[in-house]
Amino acid sequence: xxxxxxxxxxxxxxxxxxxxxxxxxxxxxxxxxxxxxxxxxxxxxxxxxxxxxxxxxxxxxxxxxxxxxxxxxxxxxxxxxxxxxxxxxxxxxxxxxxxxxxxxxxxxxxxxxxxxxxxxxxxxxxxxxxxxxxxxxxxxxxxxxxxxxxxxxxxxxxxxxxxxxxxxxxxxxxxxxxxxxxxxxxxxxxxxxxxxxxxxxxxxxxxxxxxxxxxxxxxxxxxxxxxxxxxxxxxxxxxxxxxxxxxxxxxxxxx
Amino acid sequence: xxxxxxxxxxxxxxxxxxxxxxxxxxxxxxxxxxxxxxxxxxxxxxxxxxxxxxxxxxxxxxxxxxxxxxxxxxxxxxxxxxxxxxxxxxxxxxxxxxxxxxxxxxxxxxxxxxxxxxxxxxxxxxxxxxxxxxxxxxxxxxxxxxxxxxxxxxxxxxxxxxxxxxxxxxxxxxxxxxxxxxxxxxxxxxxxxxxxxxxxxxxxxxxxxxxxxxxxxxxxxxxxxxxxxxxxxxxxxxxxxxxxxxxxxxxxxxxxxxxxxxxxxxxxxxxxxxxxxxxxxxxxxxxxxxxxxxxxxxxxxxxxxxxxxxxxxxxxxxxxx
Numbered sequence: 001x002x003x004x005x006x007x008x009x010x011x012x013x014x015x016x017x018x019x020x021x022x023x024x025x026x027x028x029x030x031x032x033x034x035x036x037x038x039x040x041x042x043x044x045x046x047x048x049x050x051x052x053x054x055x056x057x058x059x060x061x062x063x064x065x066x067x068x069x070x071x072x073x074x075x076x077x078x079x080x081x082x083x084x085x086x087x088x089x090x091x092x093x094x095x096x097x098x099x100x101x102x103x104x105x106x107x108x109x110x111x112x113x114x115x116x117x118x119x120x121x122x123x124x125x126x127x128x129x130x131x132x133x134x135x136x137x138x139x140x141x142x143x144x145x146x147x148x149x150x151x152x153x154x155x156x157x158x159x160x161x162x163x164x165x166x167x168x169x170x171x172x173x174x175x176x177x178x179x180x181x182x183x184x185x186x187x188x189x190x191x192x193x194x195x196x197x198x199x200x201x202x203x204x205x206x207x208x209x210x211x212x213x214x215x216x217x218x219x220x221x222x223x224x225x226x227x228x229x230x231x232x233x234x235x236x237x238x239x240x241x242x243x244x245x246x247x248x249x250x251x252x253x254x255x
Numbered sequence: 256x257x258x259x260x261x262x263x264x265x266x267x268x269x270x271x272x273x274x275x276x277x278x279x280x281x282x283x284x285x286x287x288x289x290x291x292x293x294x295x296x297x298x299x300x301x302x303x304x305x306x307x308x309x310x311x312x313x314x315x316x317x318x319x320x321x322x323x324x325x326x327x328x329x330x331x332x333x334x335x336x337x338x339x340x341x342x343x344x345x346x347x348x349x350x351x352x353x354x355x356x357x358x359x360x361x362x363x364x365x366x367x368x369x370x371x372x373x374x375x376x377x378x379x380x381x382x383x384x385x386x387x388x389x390x391x392x393x394x395x396x397x398x399x400x401x402x403x404x405x406x407x408x409x410x411x412x413x414x415x416x417x418x419x420x421x422x423x424x425x426x427x428x429x430x431x432x433x434x435x436x437x438x439x440x441x442x443x444x445x446x447x448x449x450x451x452x453x454x455x456x457x458x459x460x461x462x463x464x465x466x467x468x469x470x471x472x473x474x475x476x477x478x479x480x481x482x483x484x485x486x487x488x489x490x491x492x493x494x495x496x497x498x499x500x501x502x503x504x505x506x507x508x509x510x511x512x513x514x515x516x517x518x519x520x521x522x523x524x525x526x527x528x529x530x531x532x533x534x535x536x537x538x539x540x541x542x543x544x545x546x547x548x549x550x551x552x553x554x555x556x557x558x559x560x561x562x563x564x565x566x567x568x569x570x571x572x573x574x575x576x
Binding site: 011013014016017019021024037038041091093096119120121122123124125126128129131132133137138139140141143154158159160161162163164165166167168169177178179182212214215216217218219220221222223224227231232233234235237238239241242243245246248249250252254255 | 265270321322324325348349350352353355356357359360361363364365366367368369384385386387388389390391392393394395396397398399434435436437438439440441442443447449450451454455481492493498499500502505506507513514524525528531532534535536537538548549550551552553554555556557561562564565566568569570573574
């Protein structure tokens with residue numbers, strides 16, 4: 001079996017508040033970039049599947065040359081290979097088209113694994129678009145993989161506040177959530193291997209696809225209005241403080 | 256502009272944030288039709304009419320009691336062809352998000368996902384949505400017809416029942432084949448309030464560590480008295496104090512209640528990304544320097560094991576619950 005884990009380069013969590021509107025508009029960020037936190041769970045999930053059900057896990061991303069560092073992180077965690085699709089112009093549907101073309105070119109992928117969403121774009125629409133581009137079933141909100149082989153997969157999905165156990169035929173696209181597993185630390189041996197490994201770079205032309213022109217247009221990037229919160233603290237005994245807080249909340253009409 | 260609104264159901268019951276999508280569509284003006292898919296959902300179709308939809312499409316089928324991406328996508332595409340709607344709107348639940356993405360990608364049109372605001376400008380939708388985990392706001396427009404958008408739960412008021420009636424067109428289910436078989440469903444506990452739909456949330460964090468079981472018992476008791484949902488920080492989930500589905504934050508659920516009570520939560524960036532747009536934030540924390548106090552409207556510096564039960568007692572007495 002072959003697992004292909006799709007990752008994206010995004011700002012580090014602690015850096016997100018520092019992103020400036022003009023940087024978000026241009027895509028040229030000055031903040032520290034890392035593997036999208038949801039995709040770290042996808043890497044862990046894919047590597048766990050490789051260990052549990054056999055086969056090989058590889059990582060792939062769409063981005064500029066600098067995204068190669070993120071692929072090295074994936075290799076350091078235990079992926080066996082990594083591929084960069086060099087493109088920085090595509091929107092979500094374009095990225096889905098490029099990834100689908102890469103999956104077809106590889107020819108042997110059994111399961112595509114993604115994080116449920118990215119911490120920059122936030123829409124969570126890519127996994128479904130990729131599934132539609134491939135014509136494969138899509139399972140979103142995957143919290144646990146029960147079993148998987150060349151023919152079918154059984155997973156537990158989080159659907160709102162409920163949990164569904166579902167099966168789908170292979171090949172399939174899985175979008176995972178954090179419960180799939182905490183990302184492991186890279187080992188020294190894997191870090192050394194990752195540093196030396198050759199990472200193929202494919203262009204849209206190599207993949208023989210025309211990237212669809214973007215259909216989503218963003219404008220007026222801005223900071224959300226700051227919270228006008230200046231905290232009012234209540235003192236006294238726990239009962240006195242609780243009474244005063246309750247009075248304030250009743251006055252706010254939120255109870 | 257004519258808008259088709261997806262009314263989501265699960266096992267015959269409506270998913271309540273669908274009425275918010277209907278409310279938003281009605282506020283856009285123009286004709287608003289509803290699409291109800293599910294099993295034994297004729298009452299939901301009637302309710303869509305009573306809430307102001309001018310027409311209702313109904314697809315009622317035993318194989319559609321639970322959401323299925325392949326089947327529902329085929330259904331929506333068929334109804335869009337039938338209704339000639341200019342726009343398609345759904346609530347940004349997990350299922351609504353997936354459905355909008357599949358319909359949009361299949362039709363080659365963009366999706367304005369997870370909007371907080373939505374209006375019509377020159378015959379096209381213009382959505383405002385947060386990106387970078389709530390740190391940037393942006394206006395979004397998409398090419399093509401139908402225009403597709405999803406609305407974040409609690410971003411709009413639900414369409415009220417005004418007692419109107421609308422013609423219901425019953426459509427045959429499309430001939431699409433499902434590829435995903437649901438083997439088991441573990442439902443939310445009875446009375447459990449959905450985090451994304453909750454108007455009040457009481458959340459616990461690392462501060463419960465000295466007795467996590469008691470800590471979350473006290474938090475649940477307060478939540479019950481207030482009619483609130485229970486949430487948690489990533490630290491509490493990672494420590495195994497409470498399951499992941501309760502996690503609020505960047506790698507959990509994004510919520511926007513009227514009132515968010517953070518008990519023993521420090522207020523890390525990744526937590527703020529999930530609850531920073533709550534209307535009123537209350538912080539209960541032993542550490543007066545915790546960052547949560549810098550976003551809170553009200554706070555008590557103290558031990559949650561003493562403050563939370565005091566708040567429960569006070570609320571029980573004052574609210575007669």
